[in-house]
Amino acid sequence: MWFNKKNILITVFIFGIVIWSSIGTGVRPIPLDNFVAFSERFFPPNWDRTNVALSASLITLQVAFLGTILALLVAIPISFLAANNTSPNGYVYHTVRSMLSFLRSVPDIVLGLFFVVLIGLGPYAAVLAIFIHNVGVLGKLIAELIESADKGPQEAVQSMGLCKSMVALYGVLPQIIPNVLSHYFYRFEVAIRTSLILGFIGAGGIGQLLFNDFQTFRYDNVSLYVLFIMGLVVFVDMLGSYVRNRVI
Amino acid sequence: MVLTLQDVSMIYKSKGNKGKKEQALDSINLSILQGEFVGVLGRSGAGKSTFIRCINQLVRPSHGKVIWLDKEMTTMNKDQLCITRREIGMIFQQFNLVPRLSAHKNCVMGGFGYRPRWKNMLGLITAEERERAMRALERVGIDHMAHKRVDQLSGGQQQRVAIARMIMQKPKLILGDEPVSSLDPTTSKEVMQLIRDVHDTENMTTLINLHNVELALEYCDRIIGLAEGRLVFDGSPQDVDDHALKTIYG
Structure with a gap:
């Protein structure tokens, strides 16, 4: 069943592209002695830096939380204008959709560079970068949830004599809340990783520590920061699951 | 007519x-x-x-x-x-209740058409409205399920809640x-x-x-x-x- 001429040709073709891409990107086996020497400098982690790593982790958490929660608060009302079933008219729908696409199309790292220049170094630049990018992302995702919401409760709310904004509030929002939270916590998790990268350009947090110590070959510090980063991501994932379970 | x-x-x-x-x-x-x-x-x-x-x-x-x-x-x-x-009250085949909300909250919503928009926006419910919703649920024989989520009720129970919501609408x-x-x-x-x-x-x-x-x-x-x-x-x-x-x- 699997070994027919067409499948073999497809497999050979994909394999050829893998080889071509590997040559183009210089993929080759990592010398084992290099790997061992490098790993030895990573371990054990430098536990003396725990307090510093903890306070930087909290800044990263604050940046990710503030950027995404503000984005969520702005994205929810905007998404009702960007959904074809709740938007007042086609003009508003297309304008808001285009605006969200524009916000999404600028990578947060570019926004971060822009805000570092505009308002100076520090976590605030990262908050703004994450906020703006996530308004675009969450706005689109929530608009799609609104469009696919069950029409029944909306029709019922409408039939009770409530206006369009109340139909959105009572006929749509309660239905989509679990999925909105799901998207939010995923974006929160992504924002933690983003704020690390933004730290590389001077936006503070554990990302900046990681970058500085990597530049100065303090790999024992780096390994500690990586552990904290993993802890942060696991914490947000568990928090998201807990909140979703409570709400669903 | x-x-x-x-x-x-x-x-x-x-x-x-x-x-x-x-x-x-x-x-x-x-x-x-x-x-x-x-x-x-x-x-x-x-x-x-x-x-x-x-x-x-x-x-x-x-x-x-x-x-x-x-x-x-x-x-x-x-x-x-x-x-x-x-x-004009309406009852639907698929009940069209708001899922995840309790029977009581769904019922209270029946009277929202008579309230000012700001009150609906804030979701403020008076004691009188609560009481009236309970009476409507009692009328359809579902008051013992008032605080249960409607998606946990049977079809017949959900339709009773929908009728209570309609009664609330007067x-x-x-x-x-x-x-x-x-x-x-x-x-x-x-x-x-x-x-x-x-x-x-x-x-x-x-x-x-x-x-x-x-x-x-x-x-x-x-x-x-x-x-x-x-x-x-x-x-x-x-x-x-x-x-x-x-x-x-x-």
Whole structure:
């Protein structure tokens, strides 16, 4: 069943592209002695830096939380204008959709560079970068949830004599809340990783520590920061699951 | 006459079919008297749901007039429609309750049409509204489930909550779009009896789509039949004989 001429040709073709891409990107086996020497400098982690790593982790958490929660608060009302079933008219729908696409199309790292220049170094630049990018992302995702919401409760709310904004509030929002939270916590998790990268350009947090110590070959510090980063991501994932379970 | 339909037609433009048009209702003329309990019979696709939705303008008819208590609904703007819809309660086949909310909260929402917008926006509920919702739930025999989420209730229980929500709305007209079609025969009878009781005690007028002819004959005062969007029968339950059924169902 699997070994027919067409499948073999497809497999050979994909394999050829893998080889071509590997040559183009210089993929080759990592010398084992290099790997061992490098790993030895990573371990054990430098536990003396725990307090510093903890306070930087909290800044990263604050940046990710503030950027995404503000984005969520702005994205929810905007998404009702960007959904074809709740938007007042086609003009508003297309304008808001285009605006969200524009916000999404600028990578947060570019926004971060822009805000570092505009308002100076520090976590605030990262908050703004994450906020703006996530308004675009969450706005689109929530608009799609609104469009696919069950029409029944909306029709019922409408039939009770409530206006369009109340139909959105009572006929749509309660239905989509679990999925909105799901998207939010995923974006929160992504924002933690983003704020690390933004730290590389001077936006503070554990990302900046990681970058500085990597530049100065303090790999024992780096390994500690990586552990904290993993802890942060696991914490947000568990928090998201807990909140979703409570709400669903 | 509390409700009059004059030459009401509805044509749907099909989106994916090169603008092909589908006539759901064809020149319906009908008058409903105060206090009548009217059953609407017809095959699937005969236009029953469109007919019911044209009355409260959830579907705007392509042509004709719908006159409710001397007010022409077809020419109303959105705000006027919202005010008028408060007088018309609706019960749906799939109950259309807001999932994840409790039976009590769903019931309270029935009265939201009478409140200022800001109060609805903030979701503020007075003690009097809470009490009234509890009484409505008690009336339909579901008060012991008041604080349970509606998606954890059975179909019959959900429809009772929907009826309580409708009572909370204090309507003068009840519209039902196949409210018992997704229920078992015993529960269907219980729900129909409940609707009939509410209709009788509150002196309402009721129009209800039904698939089950026996239920229609048992509970309705007047039967109308639709076939291919046209009104093909209008008479009392006693007039529904084999010939009438053949006219309606083909």
